[in-house]
Amino acid sequence: MTKLASILSRRQKALILLAVDAGLCAPALFLSLVLRLGDPTPFEYFPQGTGLFVALPLIGMGVSWVMGVPFIVLRAFEQNGIVRLGLFAFVMSVICAGLNTGLGFGLPRSIPGIWAALFLVFAVGARILLVRVLERMDAANQKVVLIYGAGATGHQLAAALRSDRAVRVAGFLDDNPALYRVSVAGLRVYPPGDASRVIHASGATQVILAMPTASRVERAESVKRMEGLGLEVMALPSFLDLIDGRALSDQIRPVTADELLGRDAVDLTSAEVSNAYAGQAVMITGAGGSIGSELVRQIAGIGPAKIVLFEMSELALYQIERDLRASAPGTIEIVPVLGSVTDARHVARVLSAHQIDIILHAAAYKHVPMVEHNPLEGARNNVLGTQVLADAAVAARVKRFILVSSDKAVRPTNVMGATKRLAELVIQDRQKHAPQTIFSMVRFGNVLGSSGSVIPLFQEQIAAGGPVTLTHPDVTRYFMTIPEAAQLVLLAGSFATGGEVFVLDMGKSVRIYDLARRMIELSGFTLRDAASPQGDIEIKVTGLRPGEKLFEELLIGTDTVATPHAKILRAQEVDLPPDTLAQVLDRLGAAVRDHDPDALRVLLSQTVDGYAVPQHSLPDAAE
DSSP states (O other): OHHHHHHSOHHHHHHHHHHHHHHHHHHHHHHHHHHHHTOSOOGGGHHHHHHHHHHHHHHHHHHHHHHTGGGSOGGGOSHHHHHHHHHHHHHHHHHHHHHHHHTTOOOOTTHHHHHHHHHHHHHHHHHHHHHHHHHHHHGGGOEEEEEEOOSHHHHHHHHHHTTOTTEEEEEEEOSOGGGTTOEETTEEEEOGGGHHHHHHHHOOOEEEEOOTTSOHHHHHHHHHHHHTTTOEEEEOOOHHHHHHTTTGGGSOOOOOHHHHHSSOOOOOOOHHHHHHHTTOEEEEETTTSHHHHHHHHHHHHHOOSEEEEEESOHHHHHHHHHHHHHHSOTTSEEEEEEOOTTOHHHHHHHHHHTTOOEEEEOOOOOOHHHHHHOHHHHHIIIIIHHHHHHHHHHHTTOSEEEEEEEGGGSSOSSHHHHHHHHHHHHHHHHHHHOTTSEEEEEEEOEEETOTTOHHHHHHHHHHTTOOEEESOTTOEEOEEEHHHHHHHHHHHHHHOSSSEEEEEOOOSOEEHHHHHHHHHHHTTOOEESSSOTTOSEEEEEOOOOTTOOSSOOSOSSSOEEEOSSTTEEEEOOOOOOHHHHHHHHHHHHHHHHTTOHHHHHHHHHHHSTTOOOOTTOOOOTTO
16 A cells, blocks of 8 residues: 555545545535434435435535645645635535525534534544554654754654655654653653663654754764764754754755865866777776775776776675666676785686776775784785786786876885885886886875775764864875876876876875864864864874874975876886896795785885884784
8 A cells, every 4th residue: 555655646646535525525414413313313304305415525526626625745734734624614514504405405404514513523534544554554664763852943843754754753852851741743752861762662763953052062962872872863953044044054064075175176087088998898906995986987987898896895896886787888798806906816817708908906905004003914915916917917918007006105104105116116017028018007195085084084073073083283195086086097097108107286285184173164163272162173183103104295206297187297206127126026925925024014114215114013913
């Protein structure tokens, strides 16, 4: 029946309600006679008055349709609906009186008035019953919510949610003791202390804060209290404030990239990209990651012949494949492949079986503290994995190979950056020995919204009421958007002729302290510091993490070469002699096999400009 109700048109539903009302006319008329005469069998009036039993429903359907009674939305049936039904009953009682007198049906003159009252009771009761039946059938699929605040805003919100079949309001929570055990809008009001019991009894999963006059601190406390009970917490301003816009600045909202970048996003779309990738078989490693998944989506819009999704995480691979199949044209062959880039045989089989033309290598361990704790796995994946993939690409005669690198590869102070620099050196070396494959690298800074970046962390901390944690007040970083990063990879790859390192002109670096303050203010809060002790959220400095730099760089040297795009630069950088690199890779492989993180760090310090073995090296997490 729920499915039937969802597919019926508004007109079809109105016809059903019209039939219900018409069916109530005759029973109401019969019961009017019973009540008026005090006789349960007033059949002596039937021979003369039968015509009224027939005429009243027929005329009533026409009058009801004209007055729009059947078009009152059943789930929104409240005061206005009852008033319109009452007006309809009055009009019909007048018509009934006129028919009874004018056509001589012989019924007592008080019958029309009694009929109107009975019909109104029957019609209202029938609608309430239908609503309850629909609610019962919808219950299994409904989201159950609680409203925190039983004032005018909460009352209005409850009324609005009643018309939504996907939501059921279980009741109100309110701090005002005078409202406890009171019914507001037909819903019970509970003290916040009873929330756990109400949640258990009702199955509520979400609470909506309808308390726009509360202070930010009070709302933050309510959020923490409700989240502690496992509820998703949403906030709502008053409807009056929504209309005139006064409360919009008080709401946490998504912050745009332009507001955080401190510059306009760079448009890197170009015809060169289509020419380079259309009709090709493209493999993206790390396809389920932040950058990899965006590369997948943008490549799909270009029209390749095949997209091979190479990913180590089963969940990430499942999600990107599902998203891609839902959005990509049916002409593109989509191949999901589980695997690691360190598995040489598996990689070689995939490249050969699918005749790959272009590789976008985004698979990497990129989180600085995590790799600092797991240096051997970072080196295995970032360096040896890149070596395996590059050698397999040469053997399979892949046309283009683009490595996604990082600004942390420039004079790195951490293992992650050092391994990314070694990966760049591997790619530069392979270009010398395999001119049939065009190898290139793209180096960029932090990506807004990528997994593990500061932006999602700050958003979570702000939503929780703070504090926002910062490692050092003077830390600066370059930032770019995820679309910018993906477009840079694709466009730079199309420009490449072999061995280049491409970087994006990202303007000035951003001070992370300023970024945190801007996010707090753009979310509608004020910064709490020595100058403003009454502010909402504070910034707490925790100290630099192992391997973390105060600032990042994009270029090792100072020489750059222009490209066809004004915002993309090509770096001129020195690589390692082939024999030296081969020895480095052999020693690195031995350190990984021997599980010797100290030997690895010493090797990185001897090979990568800028990296030095820390005085107090962190133990490998596997130890």
